[in-house]
Amino acid sequence: MAASMQEALAEAQRLQAAYGAAILGDERLRGLLSAYQEAIVQTAALTAELAVERICVACAARDAVCCFTGVEKRYDQYLLLINLLLGARLPLEAELTDSCFFCGSQGCKLLAKNSFCLNFFCPEIRQALGADNLARLLRQVGQELSAQWELDRVLIPWLWQRQAQETEQGR
Amino acid sequence: MQALGKQSKSRGRAMALGAWALAAALWLLAGCGQYGTLDPGPNPAKVRVLLSLQEDRNWLDPWDLAQPYTRWDWDLYLVQEDGRLIALRTARGQSLKAILGHKLEQDVVFLVPPGQRRLRVIVHGYVEVQDGRYYRPVDVAYLNQDFQVNLAPGQEITLRPSAQDRVK
Numbered sequence: 554m555a556a557s558m559q560e561a562l563a564e565a566q567r568l569q570a571a572y573g574a575a576i577l578g579d580e581r582l583r584g585l586l587s588a589y590q591e592a593i594v595q596t597a598a599l600t601a602e603l604a605v606e607r608i609c610v611a612c613a614a615r616d617a618v619c620c621f622t623g624v625e626k627r628y629d630q631y632l633l634l635i636n637l638l639l640g641a642r643l644p645l646e647a648e649l650t651d652s653c654f655f656c657g658s659q660g661c662k663l664l665a666k667n668s669f670c671l672n673f674f675c676p677e678i679r680q681a682l683g684a685d686n687l688a689r690l691l692r693q694v695g696q697e698l699s700a701q702w703e704l705d706r707v708l709i710p711w712l713w714q715r716q717a718q719e720t721e722q723g724r
Numbered sequence: 725m726q727a728l729g730k731q732s733k734s735r736g737r738a739m740a741l742g743a744w745a746l747a748a749a750l751w752l753l754a755g756c757g758q759y760g761t762l763d764p765g766p767n768p769a770k771v772r773v774l775l776s777l778q779e780d781r782n783w784l785d786p787w788d789l790a791q792p793y794t795r796w797d798w799d800l801y802l803v804q805e806d807g808r809l810i811a812l813r814t815a816r817g818q819s820l821k822a823i824l825g826h827k828l829e830q831d832v833v834f835l836v837p838p839g840q841r842r843l844r845v846i847v848h849g850y851v852e853v854q855d856g857r858y859y860r861p862v863d864v865a866y867l868n869q870d871f872q873v874n875l876a877p878g879q880e881i882t883l884r885p886s887a888q889d890r891v892k
Contacts, residue, residue, distance in 0.1 A: 611811070612811070615761045615811055615813075616799075616819050616820055616821050617819050617821050617822070618821075619797060619821055619822060621795060621821075621822035622822075627852075627859050629857065631857075632857075667858070667859060668855075668858040668859060668860050669852060669858075669859035669860055669861060672860045672861055673850075673861045675797055675848060676797075676846040676848045676866070676868065677799070677801075677809060677811075677846065680809060680846075681808070681809070698858075702858075705857070
């Protein structure tokens with residue numbers, strides 16, 4: 554595992570320990586987290602309805618997963634913190650070789666996903682879905698990413714502010 | 725520390741089962757031959773696919789902040805009458821995913837059941853484009869070409885999908 558990934562994981566754990574309770578106690582942040590979680594659930598429901606999982610399972614089983622090694626570097630401490638806040642268990646070590654650090658025997662271990670992962674649709678999925686269903690799914694992915702962005706733009710400055718206050722108090 | 729709540733946890737578990745979840749049993753099957761591919765039967769034809777493709781970064785917008793690496797995924801499929809695709813088995817079990825390089829040079833033999841068949845080669849080359857903290861995949865190569873073939877048992881043929889058939 555790259556040092557930067559270890560650092561991001563450790564920092565996410567530290568942020569959760571230091572601020573997790575306060576984040577969940579903040580009405581605005583809790584509301585944004587709930588809205589984001591709801592969007593994630595809706596994306597999962599639509600993906601299941603469109604049977605995308607069946608294509609992914611067959612494809613992964615015959616070859617390898619498309620979640621390539623290195624894509625985990627797109628996950629910084631903030632997105633990993635959001636995963637912890639949503640109840641995801643972050644792995645300490647990679648389970649599979651030659652694939653994303655977060656990919657396990659039952660698929661992705663994350664709940665809050667990077668826009669790259671959500672927007673990646675291989676040609677086999679594109680052709681199986683057809684234009685209309687692909688557009689439906691992309692719209693829902695857009696909703697999920699919009700909810701993630703809304704949370705990011707409040708949570709990250711909130712964390713910066715807290716950290717700055719603590720630095721001031723420590724002087 | 726408590727996460728978003730019990731409801732959140734149950735939803736989280738439901739999420740883990742949905743979307744891109746892959747069944748553990750199928751991972752085990754993956755080691756026992758190429759699950760998810762068409763069984764080619766006892767005396768399959770051998771279809772050799774020769775690919776030589778180059779990425780085209782002109783497909784990117786000039787202001788896109790693209791990563792330097794291009795990844796390629798490709799496969800050969802049998803097109804069924806209803807249009808559904810079934811992946812064909814490679815003779816040597818090569819991986820055809822996340823191949824790195826500005827060019828894609830491939831020489832792979834697939835096992836195909838004899839008879840009148842419509843085969844489709846799909847190749848997808850993509851790069852990561854960065855928007856601040858966010859990334860998205862953008863195509864820099866795409867090929868989707870069909871071949872009508874009539875294969876005798878054990879016959880060997882070669883397909884050379886052509887760059888001219890790329891569609892953006």
